Amino acid sequence: MSVIGSRTLIASALVGSMLWTATPALADKEIGGGAETPNGASGNVDGDTLSAGVGRIVYDRSKNGSGGSVGAVSPTTTWTPPACWYAPKYTPAQLQAYMEPIWEAGSTGDQWDAEQREKYVNGGEYKDFNKEKTGKGYFWDSYVNESYPPGWDKCTKAPFWVDTGDAPPPGIENAITPEMLAQLAYAEIRVPGTAVKLAPEGTTKVNLPTWAWLDGADFKPVSVTASIPAIGLQATTTAEPVSLKIEPGTGDAQTYPASGECAIGNDGRIGEPYAKGKADETPPCGVRYLRSSGDGSYKLQATVTWKISWTGTGVNDPQDLPPGEFGADQDVIVQEIQSINR
Structure with a gap:
């Protein structure tokens, strides 16, 4: 210097x-x-x-996410704003x-x-x-x-x-540009928490498929607009949910699908709610535990990946920014007792 x-x-x-x-x-x-x-x-x-x-x-x-469980997404790369x-x-x-x-x-x-x-x-x-x-x-x-x-x-x-x-x-x-505004707006994005709905809820059984899903009403695009009115410059950064990754919290488990990545459906929902009579079906998104959690519980990690893009002054076609992730743990108790979830 x-x-x-x-x-x-x-x-x-x-x-x-x-x-x-x-x-x-x-x-x-x-x-x-x-x-x-x-x-x-x-x-x-x-x-x-x-x-x-x-x-x-x-x-x-x-148009940002709101509520007590919202949080900032973490870029999936080493990228940071200016x-x-x-x-x-x-x-x-x-x-x-x-x-x-x-x-x-x-x-x-x-x-x-x-x-x-x-x-x-x-x-x-x-x-x-x-x-x-x-x-x-x-x-x-x-x-x-x-x-x-x-x-x-x-x-x-x-x-x-x-x-x-x-x-x-x-x-x-480093003179300010719409893209830089979009990158700064990225850091202001807040997305909803990722406590997935499970069936059975809270306590499941060894070898029993546990269904997992997130409602589309809770997981919709959010956005933040950053602007400098004095020079008429602005950019809007939008985050859209694209998938849910399930990590069971133990190696003694099988995920559905095998990758643990559950894609978002056309209705905006990730996974499918369990309904009576589906006990013998394979859930489109879920987990099957192969061993009891004993006197404790497993920490199931649910992480949503968000596609991030922006538009702004002079830029009408969405431009990509690094995807972001936001996740949370929840306790799952797994018992040895065998039962049928109907």
């Missing part, structure tokens, strides 16, 4: 601390580099408020309000302060913080993904100007 980049980070931390202390109401809204909104609602951040940043991400979670990105952050007046306390504090050194004054005030790159262009664009700066640290040292470029409607200057890595 360059000396200038290091000093920029120190200065940013200094002023960020000052703003956090001065505006606690707004600080409460700043989570994961984006604007927190009430559960299931969309929201905005005041673009004229310095601590908010005009390019902060707004999340609409109204650590940081560049987006609109300051009007000319806001950048002045940001920079001048840094210079006045004198904590970054006279040389650095002089270089920054030359750049932003004296016309080295911008004259008087580019105030002649007020209302015609924004200074872009970095935002850090606080949910996936470390990210503070990944974007070190000083604030730069972008006219409204223009793309960032060439060579700016």
Whole structure:
């Protein structure tokens, strides 16, 4: 990292601390580099408020999973969302309000302060913080993904100007894009818990097929939209359930199908509910335990795989993101007593 980049980070931390202390109401809204909104609602951040940043991400979670058992999906690969990105952050007046306390504090050194004054005030790159262009664009700066640290040292470029409607200057890595918004929305996805329905329920018998299923009403697509209203950029990330994996919790068991992977049906249901008279049939999704659990129980692991895709500004055809998984354990008692489940 360059000396200038290091000093920029120190200065940013200094002023960020000052703003956090001065505006606690707004600080409460700043989570994961984006604007927190009430559960299931969309929201905005005041673009004229310095601590908010005009390019902060707004999340609409109204179509997300809800309820006490929901959780975040875990990518099936080592993929993670962006650590940081560049987006609109300051009007000319806001950048002045940001920079001048840094210079006045004198904590970054006279040389650095002089270089920054030359750049932003004296016309080295911008004259008087580019105030002649007020209302015609924004200074872009970095935002850090606080949910996936470390990210503070990944974007070190000083604030730069972008006219409204223009793309960032060439060579700016990590400038925000619809795909990056989709990746950030991925981390906000919440899906329902995976406690499967079993028949027999809770207690089953050795060598007796146990049926397993999930209702389609509980497992339907969910989505989160991330947007930056200031530049009209948005992306919607959608998660759709595709399969259920059953792991019996012991090697002394047989799964149905043999792979343990139960695909979702056309009706949105995974597996099939048990009905009276099916005791002699093989369940389309389930397990048969070959040995008693003794005085304890087996931990049956049920994991749903979700297909993740996105659409957004300029992208109408769904684009794939890494699949995600979410699962949970449940106790199954297996007894030696033989019986017929009718």
